[in-house]
Amino acid sequence: MRLNTAFWGTEYGTFWYRERTLNKLTNYASENSFFASTFTTETYDDVAYSNGQLSEYAKKNPEQYNTLIDNSICYAAIPANSPISTISYLNRTTTVAGGVEAYHGDIPLFLSIAYYGFNENANSSMQSGGNGNSFLANRWATWSDSDIEDVDHTRYPYSGGRLIMPIVKWNYNDVVLLLKVVVGDDLTNVDSHIFDLAEWEQNQKTNYPYVYAIFGVPYLGKAGDRFNINYNIAIAYTGWGTLATSSNYLRCSKNVKLAIPPNYNHNDVYDYSPAIDSTLINYNSNVLVGSRINDYGFSVGIGNASVTPNATLDTFANTGASNGNNSLYMFAGDNTIIESFPMGTPNNVSRVVTKIKDDVDLRKLMSWYGLQFVDHVDKVGAAIGSADLCVPIIGADGYTTGEYLTGEEAAELPNADWGEDFREKNGYDGRPNEPFNMETELRPQNSAAASPFTYQYVLNSTKILNLKNYLYTTVATATDETQLFEKFLTNNPIDCIASLTVFPFNVENYIDGVPGEHVIMGNVDTGIVATGIYRGMVIVLDGGTVYYRDYFNDFRSYEPYSDAELHIPYHGSVHITPSEYVGHIIGVKYLVDISSGASIALVFRDGLVIDSIAGQIGGTLRLTGIQTASYHNAVYSAASGYKQAKTSQAVQGASAVLNVLGAAGNAIAQKDIGGVLSAITSGMGGAAQNAINVENAEYNLNHVQIPFKTIGANTTFTSMGNEQYCRLIIKRPVMLDKYRAADYGASVGFACCETGTLADYTGLTVCAGADLSGIPCTAAERAEILQFLKGGVRL
Amino acid sequence: MRIIAYRIADNNNVVDKSTGAAIASALVRPTAAVDMHNPAFVVDVNNALYNCNYLYCDTFRRWYYINNISVSAGQTMTLHCTVDVLKSFATEIKALRATVVRSESVGAPTYIPDSQLPINPVVVDTESIKFATTPFIGDGNSYILTTLGGGIE
Numbered sequence: 011m012r013l014n015t016a017f018w019g020t021e022y023g024t025f026w027y028r029e030r031t032l033n034k035l036t037n038y039a040s041e042n043s044f045f046a047s048t049f050t051t052e053t054y055d056d057v058a059y060s061n062g063q064l065s066e067y068a069k070k071n072p073e074q075y076n077t078l079i080d081n082s083i084c085y086a087a088i089p090a091n092s093p094i095s096t097i098s099y100l101n102r103t104t105t106v107a108g109g110v111e112a113y114h115g116d117i118p119l120f121l122s123i124a125y126y127g128f129n130e131n132a133n134s135s136m137q138s139g140g141n142g143n144s145f146l147a148n149r150w151a152t153w154s155d156s157d158i159e160d161v162d163h164t165r166y167p168y169s170g171g172r173l174i175m176p177i178v179k180w181n182y183n184d185v186v187l188l189l190k191v192v193v194g195d196d197l198t199n200v201d202s203h204i205f206d207l208a209e210w211e212q213n214q215k216t217n218y219p220y221v222y223a224i225f226g227v228p229y230l231g232k233a234g235d236r237f238n239i240n241y242n243i244a245i246a247y248t249g250w251g252t253l254a255t256s257s258n259y260l261r262c263s264k265n266v267k268l269a270i271p272p273n274y275n276h277n278d279v280y281d282y283s284p285a286i287d288s289t290l291i292n293y294n295s296n297v298l299v300g301s302r303i304n305d306y307g308f309s310v311g312i313g314n315a316s317v318t319p320n321a322t323l324d325t326f327a328n329t330g331a332s333n334g335n336n337s338l339y340m341f342a343g344d345n346t347i348i349e350s351f352p353m354g355t356p357n358n359v360s361r362v363v364t365k366i367k368d369d370v371d372l373r374k375l376m377s378w379y380g381l382q383f384v385d386h387v388d389k390v391g392a393a394i395g396s397a398d399l400c401v402p403i404i405g406a407d408g409y410t411t412g413e414y415l416t417g418e419e420a421a422e423l424p425n426a427d428w429g430e431d432f433r434e435k436n437g438y439d440g441r442p443n444e445p446f447n448m449e450t451e452l453r454p455q456n457s458a459a460a461s462p463f464t465y466q467y468v469l470n471s472t473k474i475l476n477l478k479n480y481l482y483t484t485v486a487t488a489t490d491e492t493q494l495f496e497k498f499l500t501n502n503p504i505d506c507i508a509s510l511t512v513f514p515f516n517v518e519n520y521i522d523g524v525p526g527e528h529v530i531m532g533n534v535d536t537g538i539v540a541t542g543i544y545r546g547m548v549i550v551l552d553g554g555t556v557y558y559r560d561y562f563n564d565f566r567s568y569e570p571y572s573d574a575e576l577h578i579p580y581h582g583s584v585h586i587t588p589s590e591y592v593g594h595i596i597g598v599k600y601l602v603d604i605s606s607g608a609s610i611a612l613v614f615r616d617g618l619v620i621d622s623i624a625g626q627i628g629g630t631l632r633l634t635g636i637q638t639a640s641y642h643n644a645v646y647s648a649a650s651g652y653k654q655a656k657t658s659q660a661v662q663g664a665s666a667v668l669n670v671l672g673a674a675g676n677a678i679a680q681k682d683i684g685g686v687l688s689a690i691t692s693g694m695g696g697a698a699q700n701a702i703n704v705e706n707a708e709y710n711l712n713h714v715q716i717p718f719k720t721i722g723a724n725t726t727f728t729s730m731g732n733e734q735y736c737r738l739i740i741k742r743p744v745m746l747d748k749y750r751a752a753d754y755g756a757s758v759g760f761a762c763c764e765t766g767t768l769a770d771y772t773g774l775t776v777c778a779g780a781d782l783s784g785i786p787c788t789a790a791e792r793a794e795i796l797q798f799l800k801g802g803v804r805l
Numbered sequence: 806m807r808i809i810a811y812r813i814a815d816n817n818n819v820v821d822k823s824t825g826a827a828i829a830s831a832l833v834r835p836t837a838a839v840d841m842h843n844p845a846f847v848v849d850v851n852n853a854l855y856n857c858n859y860l861y862c863d864t865f866r867r868w869y870y871i872n873n874i875s876v877s878a879g880q881t882m883t884l885h886c887t888v889d890v891l892k893s894f895a896t897e898i899k900a901l902r903a904t905v906v907r908s909e910s911v912g913a914p915t916y917i918p919d920s921q922l923p924i925n926p927v928v929v930d931t932e933s934i935k936f937a938t939t940p941f942i943g944d945g946n947s948y949i950l951t952t953l954g955g956g957i958e
Contacts, residue, residue: 463953464951464952464953465951465952466949466950466951466952467949467950467952468947468948468949469947469948469949469950470945470946470947470948471945471946471948473948474948477950505953506952506953507950507951507952507953508951508952508953509949509950509951510948510949510950510951511948511949511951512946512947512948512949513946513947513948513949514941514946515940515941515945515946515947516945516946516947517947517949518947529950529952530952531952531953532952532953540950543949551940552938552940553936553938553939553940554936554937554938554939555936555937556934556935556936556937562914563913564913564914564915564916565914565915565916565917565918565919566914566922566924568916571918571924577933579939579941580941598936600940604949605949605951607949628949631948734939734941734942735935735936735938735939735942736935736936736939737933737934737935737936738933738934738936739931739932739933739934740931740932740933740934741929741930741931742929742930742931742932743924743925743929743930744924744925744928744929744930745922745923745924745925746923746924746925748923749922749923751912751913754922754923755908755909755910755911755912755913756909758907758921759907759908759909759911760907760908760909760911760912760913760914760915760919761906761907761914761915761917761918761919761921761922762905762906762907762908762911762915762917763904763905763906763917764904764905764908764911765902765903765904765905766902766903766905767899767900767901767902768898768899768900768901768902768903768905769899769900771905771908771909771910772909772910773908773909773910774907774908774909775905775907775908775909775910776905776906776907776908777903777904777905777906778903778904778905778906779903779904780901780902780903780904781901781902781903782901784897784900784901785894785897785898785901786894786897787890787893787894787897788841788842790842791842791888791890791893791894794890795890795891795894795898798818798890798891799898799901799903801818802818802907803818803819803820803891803898804815804816804818804819804820805820805821805899805910
């Protein structure tokens with residue numbers, strides 16, 4: 011069991027997603043609001059990541075995407091019943107009595123972490139969505155003193171005048187969510203209140219029984235003051251500073267965009283594009299009628315002249331309530347009911363509210379996010395390891411489970427301890443997957459590689475046993491002579507087997523097969539039903555990806571100081587050069603020839619194949635059986651001999667009697683007693699020989715030898731017992747025990763190569779050279795100064 | 806020509822040395838030519854000067870290390886000095902543009918290889934990072950049977 015995970019931050023940028031958007035969930039609304047996909051609905055995109063498991067997530071949750079989805083969609087690696095994963099379509103299910111429409115099912119939601127981003131231009135403002143204003147430009151001028159790590163912001167340059175936010179990773183151990191609930195006293199006249207979860211449960215539940223939303227206010231901390239900093243309140247941007255002096259760098263918000271005006275000619279399936287009809291829909295609180303719940307939900311104004319297109323499309327989270335900012339809201343699909351209500355003032359206006367079902371365990375609901383949490387503000391300051399902390403459980407597959415631990419059990423968990431270096435705990439902390447379609451193009455399913463002279467079938471273990479029984483069957487299963495002939499006498503089926511190869515995966519998932527075909531051997535139909543393969547002799551398997559991080563962020567991450575290799579199942583190990591892969595996604599794909607089992611593992615750097623190694627994924631199996639046609643031919647031959655011997659015995663027996671009688675008669679007529687005896691003896695000898703011949707033929711018939719045949723041989727299968735996952739093995743240098751960076755810097759200085767003004771440096775500074783022409787000194791003094799600079803001065 | 810004497814503790818390679826308060830001041834009475842680089846300042850005997858190792862000469866507008874002090878007849882003492890070019894031209898030096906190859910203020914190793922960094926020559930740290938997915942677990946095995954005949958469309 012693993013606990014928690016490293017969540018990934020967000021990307022910002024219209025440009026970015028436009029380039030990447032292939033999924034049909036996307037609904038372009040306008041130039042500025044384009045990405046209505048699984049997780050985003052807005053003019054900006056805030057997306058959560060976790061461990062780069064998008065592809066895996068997509069495989070496990072295909073039902074979440076009833077249309078094309080590509081790897082570019084970001085996601086949170088949580089299972090289908092998590093709130094995040096339910097963001098797809100909202101299905102309008104019923105129209106209930108009284109004109110109140112009820113909607114159940116998915117509700118758009120996204121997790122927005124690190125909403126504010128790094129701005130490479132110190133004084134430029136970010137168009138960071140939200141209310142469309144230039145949001146408080148942030149200000150991660152330095153990353154080193156924060157608990158948020160810049161993964162690689164250089165990958166996201168400016169484009170089109172917009173800033174592409176970096177992906178920011180923050181350590182789960184640095185965040186604790188304070189759970190709050192938005193509650194009300196009734197549904198038709200909603201008056202919302204916000205309490206800490208524990209406070210509501212203990213003291214407010216009677217007065218406010220309805221839970222409209224639960225959200226978590228993230229508290230961040232650094233070593234030494236963890237959880238004591240509440241970044242709940244935005245601070246005006248005053249300049250670049252460190253995280254210690256700025257705030258609001260973590261932002262989680264719910265962002266619901268939904269329009270259900272009763273007279274709107276909408277489709278049964280909604281998307282969340284804010285531009286369904288910009289003349290009717292507005293999300294800005296100041297034009298929403300009866301929008302008293304706008305700090306946690308959404309409201310819709312309809313047919314109201316005051317509703318005007320709002321280019322800035324306010325988010326729910328920015329409607330003014332302080333708790334709307336920096337909060338992680340959760341509306342789980344199956345856990346929530348959406349209902350609309352006609353409003354009293356003004357008339358003819360509907361409002362949509364959401365309500366969490368009564369039987370939902372709110373703490374479990376929050377556990378799907380995988381973030382540790384507390385239920386009361388008084389517990390926020392609890393150190394990690396405290397019994398007050400609730401730690402979500404993440405299963406071995408890396409997915410959250412919706413369960414959590416608390417109390418001593420959670421407190422004692424080692425990975426909940428605060429450490430100086432959390433990197434090991436992050437494991438294969440991935441970065442968002444990139445599509446593998448950039449440079450290297452593979453050509454699987456190539457029918458040209460298939461031989462027309464052979465044919466292939468995919469068999470499972472049951473079918474293999476059927477095949478074995480068939481190959482060991484003689485006449486017993488033949489019901490009549492015709493079947494006997496068809497099944498056994500035309501050829502030896504085992505002679506028509508070219509090979510049998512076993513693969514450690516289900517081949518049918520990768521080939522264009524035809525199920526329900528009979529296995530044909532030569533011209534014999536075995537009657538065994540299997541999947542035939544018409545094409546796809548070469549298939550591609552995805553071995554997964556991993557991000558090769560720059561561990562040191564200096565030269566030590568590279569050769570010759572660091573070394574790396576990839577263990578690739580069935581292929582051995584590949585030495586890779588760190589400088590080629592550091593800062594990139596390493597991916598492995600297998601090209602597998604399913605005929606021979608041979609394979610090539612391709613090592614990708616992002617989308618480009620850099621290295622490859624040959625291997626053998628499929629192993630041939632020894633296959634034995636009876637050469638049934640040969641056997642039956644031998645049986646027929648022996649039976650024929652036996653029949654011939656019997657016939658010969660009968661014919662020659664009668665003939666011999668006549669001969670004996672004739673010879674004996676002649677001998678008696680000649681009174682030749684010796685001749686009589688000789689004739690009798692001769693006749694008896696012939697009969698005895700015939701009997702022997704019959705006996706031999708019968709023996710031969712009863713002892714026809716069954717001819718066995720062996721096809722192929724077993725290959726070595728030790729690889730199947732080896733590690734089945736690719737592994738990136740990195741060997742990094744270790745500093746000597748008494749190394750202290752500060753002392754080293756002061757005494758030796760850190761190697762660099764920079765050109766700048768010396769006033770920008772402090773401490774020991776060694777120069778390769780300098781232009782001293784401006785100094786009003788003597789030549790000797792100038793030479794001495796240069797000598798000092800080269801030897802090192804202290805500034 | 807006047808000198809103002811100090812006592813400093815900074816290394817010679819410190820550009821902007823911290824002098825602290827002046828300890829003594831004296832009027833120089835040249836008895837011969839005074840070299841600007843390695844001057845010998847003749848002043849009246851002043852016991853406070855024995856505690857000084859650094860001085861400023863207003864005439865030369867330079868800072869000097871006091872290398873040695875000798876006392877002569879006539880109640881005079883001679884301060885044997887060497888110019889401190891770093892302090893004397895500190896402002897100009899700090900305004901220089903230079904190519905820096907080592908720096909304390911960089912604060913940490915950079916991408917420039919540093920052969921002097923004390924890396925343990927025999928110990929390495931090994932990390933094995935498991936890929937998130939594999940096709941070889943979970944779907945069971947498959948057998949591919951290749952036959953002569955069959956597949957005739």
